[in-house]
Amino acid sequence: MIDVNTAGEVWIFAEQRDGQLADTPLELLSKGRELADKLGVKLAAVLAGHNVSGLSAQLGHNGADKVYLVEDPLLEHYQTNPFAKVLDELIRKHRPQIVLYGATPVGRDLAPRVASSMKAGLTADCTDLQIGDHEVKKTGTVYKNLLFQIRPAFGGNIIATIINFDRWPQMATVREGVMPMPEPDTRRKAEIVREKATLSGRDLPIEILRQEIQERKVNLKASRVIVAGGAGVGSKENFKLIYELAHSLGAAPGATRAAVDLGFVDRDHQVGQTGTTVRPSLYIAVGISGAIQHQAGMSESKKIIAINSDPEAPIFNLAHYKVVGDLNTVVPMMIKAIREKV
Ligand code: FAD
Numbered sequence: 001m002i003d004v005n006t007a008g009e010v011w012i013f014a015e016q017r018d019g020q021l022a023d024t025p026l027e028l029l030s031k032g033r034e035l036a037d038k039l040g041v042k043l044a045a046v047l048a049g050h051n052v053s054g055l056s057a058q059l060g061h062n063g064a065d066k067v068y069l070v071e072d073p074l075l076e077h078y079q080t081n082p083f084a085k086v087l088d089e090l091i092r093k094h095r096p097q098i099v100l101y102g103a104t105p106v107g108r109d110l111a112p113r114v115a116s117s118m119k120a121g122l123t124a125d126c127t128d129l130q131i132g133d134h135e136v137k138k139t140g141t142v143y144k145n146l147l148f149q150i151r152p153a154f155g156g157n158i159i160a161t162i163i164n165f166d167r168w169p170q171m172a173t174v175r176e177g178v179m180p181m182p183e184p185d186t187r188r189k190a191e192i193v194r195e196k197a198t199l200s201g202r203d204l205p206i207e208i209l210r211q212e213i214q215e216r217k218v219n220l221k222a223s224r225v226i227v228a229g230g231a232g233v234g235s236k237e238n239f240k241l242i243y244e245l246a247h248s249l250g251a252a253p254g255a256t257r258a259a260v261d262l263g264f265v266d267r268d269h270q271v272g273q274t275g276t277t278v279r280p281s282l283y284i285a286v287g288i289s290g291a292i293q294h295q296a297g298m299s300e301s302k303k304i305i306a307i308n309s310d311p312e313a314p315i316f317n318l319a320h321y322k323v324v325g326d327l328n329t330v331v332p333m334m335i336k337a338i339r340e341k342v
Contacts, residue, residue, distance in 0.1 A: 024102025232287020290315025
């Protein structure tokens with residue numbers, strides 16, 4: 001834990017693998033920029049790895065004022081201990097007021113370790129972040145310009161706002177895909193601050209012999225059109241209808257958790273609170289009731305078409321175009337109409 005430092009910077013952890021930045025740090029920079037501007041402080045990225053300095057320019061283009069660059073051969077591959085040590089040392093030295101991590105496998109591993117070593121607070125899986133004041137009713141004490149860490153709670157049935165007014169820095173992991181990507185501005189340049197890590201072989205308890213990376217089967221986040229199927233599709237066999245409609249539109253096939261749990265489709269396709277968050281131009285929801293946990297992952301879609309046999313299905317409250325009918329009739333009609341057009 002560090003002392004409350006209201007003049008401290010806003011930091012994001014710049015996750016990279018094999019010298020390539022993930023999408024998440026860029027998304028974090030867009031939110032971080034907003035928070036830093038509101039607080040009137042600098043936005044910095046922490047970039048750690050081996051031979052990664054080339055990524056600093058990209059971080060600058062996407063909104064960072066500063067890059068804390070830590071290069072060391074021992075940081076070539078991500079491991080919890082050395083990366084947590086780097087963050088811990090940098091935070092104690094520079095005392096940022098906010099540190100954000102992506103809620104990726106790496107961020108979910110790293111952030112709790114840093115929080116625990118620093119005895120600081122951490123909110124996992126935030127879907128929004130704001131700056132605001134908080135008054136403690138009992139004492140009348142007002143804490144100004146705190147980080148409001150906003151996330152679904154109790155199975156997604158409420159949205160909780162969590163604050164941390166004394167166990168600083170204020171830290172949060174942020175869900176992938178919920179913050180828009182900033183438009184890079186190639187004229188922007190970040191100041192590079194080189195830092196040294198005090199690492200030794202003892203900080204690496206694991207020796208990595210070989211890495212095998214299994215790419216996701218579908219890139220939902222990058223798709224402009226998504227056709228998603230739910231439990232209403234009925235079977236794995238019938239899920240072919242979703243693939244077919246998606247294929248005819250050049251779209252990606254998505255799914256609800258119910259469809260995944262029923263074995264209709266692989267987990268990579270899941271949209272929602274515990275799946276991927278998407279914001280495509282068009283989202284076609286087929287046989288999906290529209291549970292709040294599903295909505296959490298797709299409500300930011302620009303246009304939503306819902307096909308459901310139940311006119312009272314909650315998805316219709318969200319949809320711009322509503323088709324009440326049996327998907328087994330509606331979807332083949334759509335496929336036929338699209339094929340006849342092209
Ligand atoms: P259902 O709710 O069963 O809806 C099926 C729909 O299909 C119904 O509306 C029905 O009218 C319609 N239908 C049936 N037959 C037809 C037909 N022939 N033609 C047209 N329509 C038809 N869910 C997610 O999706 N993503 C998540 O990330 C997620 N995370 C969760 C996290 C937690 C902690 C919890 C507790 C739940 C989570 N869920 C998630 C599950 C969520 O609560 C719902 O159970 C799930 O979204 C329901 O999926 P569904 O709409 O496919 O199924």
